[in-house]
Amino acid sequence: MKNDKVLITGGAGFIGSNYVEYALKNSDDEIFVLDKLTYAGNLKNLETVSHKITFIRGDICDADFIQDLFSKYAFQKVVHFAAESHVDNSISGPSEFIQTNIVGTFNLLQSAYTTWMHGPNDLKSEFKYARFLHISTDEVYGTLGETGLFTEETSYAPNSPYSASKASSDFIVRSYFHTYGLPVVTTNCSNNYGPNQHKEKLIPTIIRKAISGQPIPIYGDGKNVRDWLYVMDHCSGIYLALEKGKLGETYNIGGRNERENLYIANVICELLNEMLPKNSSYKEQITFVKDRPGHDFRYAINASKIEKELGWKAKENFETGIQKTIAWYLENKERL
Numbered sequence: 001m002k003n004d005k006v007l008i009t010g011g012a013g014f015i016g017s018n019y020v021e022y023a024l025k026n027s028d029d030e031i032f033v034l035d036k037l038t039y040a041g042n043l044k045n046l047e048t049v050s051h052k053i054t055f056i057r058g059d060i061c062d063a064d065f066i067q068d069l070f071s072k073y074a075f076q077k078v079v080h081f082a083a084e085s086h087v088d089n090s091i092s093g094p095s096e097f098i099q100t101n102i103v104g105t106f107n108l109l110q111s112a113y114t115t116w117m118h119g120p121n122d123l124k125s126e127f128k129y130a131r132f133l134h135i136s137t138d139e140v141y142g143t144l145g146e147t148g149l150f151t152e153e154t155s156y157a158p159n160s161p162y163s164a165s166k167a168s169s170d171f172i173v174r175s176y177f178h179t180y181g182l183p184v185v186t187t188n189c190s191n192n193y194g195p196n197q198h199k200e201k202l203i204p205t206i207i208r209k210a211i212s213g214q215p216i217p218i219y220g221d222g223k224n225v226r227d228w229l230y231v232m233d234h235c236s237g238i239y240l241a242l243e244k245g246k247l248g249e250t251y252n253i254g255g256r257n258e259r260e261n262l263y264i265a266n267v268i269c270e271l272l273n274e275m276l277p278k279n280s281s282y283k284e285q286i287t288f289v290k291d292r293p294g295h296d297f298r299y300a301i302n303a304s305k306i307e308k309e310l311g312w313k314a315k316e317n318f319e320t321g322i323q324k325t326i327a328w329y330l331e332n333k334e335r336l
């Protein structure tokens, strides 16, 4: 559909801002970004596209405000990124995670429902092609051992307040499809990396600590495995799921790039050695620190469903994507 009004929540954050860029390049839709601008949101992430979008500052936890927004703009699509996203913060202060990730998602679903539908299973004609895409995480599946992959059929077993709050939101989204027929699609993705990521996350932290000559902290023995997904590959998957995904379905999006955390740190240090005029080894700064409580050992996604059904494929492998990412951070050092 052309020229739909699309609400992108959390669009001033890491993945959301990359998605705004992707959507502007690949569609004629009218983009509205809703973001509370918490510590994780940054209008700098939208600087280059600010003249092409409508930015609205607001809180998804404010139900009346969200309903007014839907009544005013009559969005046809919602792409929902807004969340508290940092696992460590969820351990020290889970309350915000429960509010934003669970109650905030509920408010958006409820406003979409009252705007788009007369009653159960009956979309109003002007919202015939309405869609609500919910962005979630592979962390809802819990942890893997040395082998195996998460599929869309894997049972939920979240271990942190963050993943538990995301799992709860996934279930509420699911219930709006089965109970009310709301046109929803959910995607569960692996660890993203790329431009605009908040400096608190693993890859920006490694780059920052390395170039400032500080210890590079690695949890435990560095053997934890994550399945790394370049953010623009994630955005192309989200766009396909929004446009072509089957209603009520879930799609796992992963880069098929399983890497140990220690490997990540080593590769970044090697690339910094090549890219910066410094003759010392950044690797010597790698320092092992006390492990995160409840730290999941391994996440890895089987992305066959979105690959086969929607024709999606990740373009970057970790070694190409990380070069682009480091180059971006070196050009934007104030973001570290």
Ligand code: NAD
Pocket (backbone or CB within 6 Å): 009, 010, 011, 012, 013, 014, 015, 016, 034, 035, 036, 037, 038, 039, 040, 041, 042, 058, 059, 060, 061, 080, 081, 082, 083, 084, 085, 086, 100, 104, 135, 136, 137, 138, 166, 189, 190, 191, 192, 193, 198
């Ligand atoms: P982020 O923390 O960089 O951005 C979140 C954005 O949401 C910020 O701009 C913030 O200001 C906004 N926000 C937070 N609370 C809000 C509220 N109450 N009302 C309105 N806006 C609010 O997060 P991200 O890394 O871009 O993640 C986006 C989504 O993708 C999240 O739902 C996250 O759970 C999911 N996800 C992320 C990853 C990853 O590797 N980054 C992996 C899997 C899933």
